[in-house]
Structures are given as C-alpha cells and as structure tokens.
Amino acid sequence: MQAIKANSETDGLERSFRSVVIxxxxxxxxxxxxxxxxxxxxxxxxxxxxxxxxxDPWSTDNTYGPLHNVVGYLFLxxxxxxxxxxxxxxxFANYFLFEALTRRRGLTIKFxxxxxxxxxxxxxxxMGLAFGLNDVLVAALLIFxxxxxxxxxxxxxxxxxxxxxxxxxxxxxxxxxxALEYEQGKxxxxxWSLIIAGxxxxxxxxGASYLVWGPGxxxxxxxxxxRGASLMSIFAxxxxxxxxxPVTNFMARxxxxxxxxxxxxxxxxxxxxxWNWLESAVLGYLAILMIYKVGHQxxxxxxxxLVAALPLVGQNSSDRLSFLxxxxxxxxxxxxxxxxxxxxxxxxxxxxxxxRAGIISFPILLVSLLVGMISLHVxxxxxxxxx
Numbered sequence: 001m002q003a004i005k006a007n008s009e010t011d012g013l014e015r016s017f018r019s020v021v022i023x024x025x026x027x028x029x030x031x032x033x034x035x036x037x038x039x040x041x042x043x044x045x046x047x048x049x050x051x052x053x054x055x056d057p058w059s060t061d062n063t064y065g066p067l068h069n070v071v072g073y074l075f076l077x078x079x080x081x082x083x084x085x086x087x088x089x090x091x092f093a094n095y096f097l098f099e100a101l102t103r104r105r106g107l108t109i110k111f112x113x114x115x116x117x118x119x120x121x122x123x124x125x126x127m128g129l130a131f132g133l134n135d136v137l138v139a140a141l142l143i144f145x146x147x148x149x150x151x152x153x154x155x156x157x158x159x160x161x162x163x164x165x166x167x168x169x170x171x172x173x174x175x176x177x178x179a180l181e182y183e184q185g186k187x188x189x190x191x192w193s194l195i196i197a198g199x200x201x202x203x204x205x206x207g208a209s210y211l212v213w214g215p216g217x218x219x220x221x222x223x224x225x226x227r228g229a230s231l232m233s234i235f236a237x238x239x240x241x242x243x244x245x246p247v248t249n250f251m252a253r254x255x256x257x258x259x260x261x262x263x264x265x266x267x268x269x270x271x272x273x274x275w276n277w278l279e280s281a282v283l284g285y286l287a288i289l290m291i292y293k294v295g296h297q298x299x300x301x302x303x304x305x306l307v308a309a310l311p312l313v314g315q316n317s318s319d320r321l322s323f324l325x326x327x328x329x330x331x332x333x334x335x336x337x338x339x340x341x342x343x344x345x346x347x348x349x350x351x352x353x354x355x356r357a358g359i360i361s362f363p364i365l366l367v368s369l370l371v372g373m374i375s376l377h378v379x380x381x382x383x384x385x386x387x
Contacts, residue, residue, distance in 0.1 A: 025091040032087045039131040048072030058216030063224045066209035067166035083132035090136040093143035113322035114308040117329045123336040127298040139302040154194040162201030177281035233295030237358035255293040262287040290365040317379035328368040
C-alpha cells in the first residue's frame with residue numbers, strides 16, 4: 001500500500017510539473033511576442049523583406065542557410081510570425097523533452113542538468129526566447145532528431161539534422177556522430193542510411209535554393225568561411241593581446257579545416273572507444289564550437305539541449321557526462337547575463353566581455369571537453385572489466 005501511495009504521489013508531482021511547463025511555455029511565447037523584433041532578428045527582417053521584394057537574400061549580411069529564407073515567408077502573415085514559429089517550435093520540442101526525461105528518469109537529481117541547461121539558463125531565455133534567433137529552430141530540430149534516433153528511425157534522424165543544417169550549416173557535422181551505433185560484444189558500426197538521408201536533404205535544399213534564389217548562397221558560404229574571429233573565440237583575443245604568431249594566423253585563416261579536424265578526432269575516438277552516439281555528439285559539438293573562430297554564444301543553444309537530453313540514454317556514463325557539462329552551462333548563462341542583461345542594468349557591457357571573452361571561454365571549453373572525454377574513457381574501461 002505504501003508503494004502504491006508513493007507511486008501515486010510521484011505521478012501527481014510529475015503531472016503538476018507538466019502543467020507548470022505548459023503554463024511556462026505559454027507565458028514565454030507571449031513574452032517573446034511582447035519583446036518584438038530585437039538584436040539579430042532586426043537583420044532577419046531586412047533579409048526577408050529583401051527576399052520577398054524579389055532581391056537576392058544573400059546580397060547583404062545573410063550568412064544563413066535556405067531554410068532561414070523559407071521561414072521568412074511567414075513574414076507575409078505577420079512580422080512576428082517567423083519569430084513565434086521558431087520560438088514555438090522550440091517550446092513544443094522542449095515539452096516533449098521534459099516529458100521524456102520525467103517518464104524515463106523521474107524527478108530525481110538526474111533532472112538537474114536539464115534545469116540548469118534549459119528553463120533557468122539566461123542564454124536560452126534571452127538569445128532564444130526573447131530575441132528569437134534562428135538557433136532555436138536548429139535546437140528544436142535536433143531535439144526531434146534525438147527522439148527519432150532513440151526510436152531507431154535512422155533516416156528520419158538524418159532528415160531532421162539535414163534540415164537543421166539548412167538553417168545553420170554546422171549541424172551537418174553532427175551526422176557522423178548520430179550515426180554511431182554498437183551492440184554489446186560486436187564491432188562499432190555506422191548507420192549509413194542516417195548519413196545518406198541527411199546528406200540528400202542538405203544537397204536537395206542547396207540545389208533548390210540555387211534554382212529559386214540563384215548563386216547568392218554560395219557567396220554566403222564563402223563569406224562565412226572568411227569571416228573574422230569574434231567574441232567567444234580565442235582567435236578574436238589573440239591579436240588584441242599581441243599574442244598572434246604565424247601558427248595562430250594560419251589556424252584562423254584556414255579555420256574550417258581545423259574545425260573538421262577537431263570534429264574528426266572526437267568522432268574517431270568515439271568510434272574506437274565505443275561511446276554512445278549522444279555522448280559523442282555532445283563532445284563533438286563542443287569541439288566544433290571551441291575551434292570555430294566565429295564565437296557567438298547563441299551557437300551553444302542547441303548544444304545545451306543535447307546536454308539536457310543525455311539522461312535519456314540511461315547509462316551511468318551519460319548521467320556523469322551531463323553533470324560534468326553543468327559548469328559550462330552555468331558559464332553560458334553568466335556570459336549572456338553579462339553580455340545583455342548586465343549591460344541594461346549597469347549601463348555598459350562588462351569589460352571582460354569586450355576584451356577577454358575568448359581567452360576566458362577557451363580554457364573553460366577545453367577543460368569541459370577533456371574532462372568529458374576522460375570520463376567516457378574511464379567508463380569504457382570499467383565496462384570492459386565488467387564484461
């Protein structure tokens with residue numbers, strides 16, 4: 001009887017939390033509408049207006065993929081429609097993430113990474129929900145890709161990641177991580193159907209973009225590769241501090257190659273050491289953002305949701321990794337507070353944001369990555385001993 005009563009109380013608590021999440025989501029959608037057009041979303045509006053008037057959407061400062069333009073057609077309904085669609089998609093996906101976490105793991109201490117990475121994280125609340133940047137749609141698509149991958153829907157997973165890459169290009173690098181799979185006592189395998197599906201969606205999207213809007217997208221891709229280092233990237237601070245060398249200049253100039261190399265190294269370790277696909281995606285994504293010279297904090301929003309989803313794996317290694325990523329999640333929250341809210345409260349942006357953000361961010365990123373890799377290495381060895 002006591003067990004039945006305890007289960008009933010737990011179910012009641014979870015239902016109450018679900019109601020809170022629904023209410024929280026509705027309030028945030030209303031708040032997003034109330035905030036209007038802010039920050040980079042102002043540039044989105046200019047790009048969409050140019051596109052809708054028949055101009056080349058990539059002739060100004062648009063460095064996004066063709067899905068960004070497709071979302072822009074909602075502007076014909078209302079100027080806020082694209083923003084509310086993207087924010088609404090994230091809130092919708094987040095509800096299912098919350099539902100899955102409570103159903104599979106319960107409201108235990110394992111829920112803490114989700115709380116710190118998503119509903120209380122200033123970066124998600126600010127850049128994501130108040131500003132409505134298009135990274136929120138990337139995050140929503142990746143959340144649904146995670147659900148599809150857990151259900152064994154490999155092609156669907158690839159399609160969703162391909163769509164995310166048509167909004168912001170870098171998610172295409174996650175395809176090999178999501179494609180990792182292994183069975184106990186058997187060699188690691190790669191789900192080629194996942195990679196092929198994602199690649200086809202991405203290629204078709206690029207081709208369709210060329211037919212509709214012309215070759216401007218290719219100029220945008222080239223310009224994106226040549227963009228200068230910014231904000232959270234160590235490559236932005238090195239010249240300001242007079243620490244630049246031929247080596248660092250070479251790494252900044254050919255940054256895309258080093259991003260690919262960093263992602264490839266993590267993937268190879270994951271393949272050889274038989275890491276879970278979501279664990280490897282979290283660390284691979286972190287390596288990409290650490291090396292990428294365009295260091296904007298909004299790029300980390302989808303990563304935060306991947307961290308929040310780690311307990312769904314149901315392994316001690318994944319639970320441990322989610323907790324090890326908490327300091328990075330807290331840092332991102334503090335960073336965005338200093339970047340935006342701190343500016344509004346104190347009248348000027350914190351000096352370290354302007355002049356030292358890259359130097360401060362890099363060691364935090366590097367330590368998070370190394371600690372995560374060491375943790376998975378130890379877990380792998382422990383599993384071998386048990387076997």
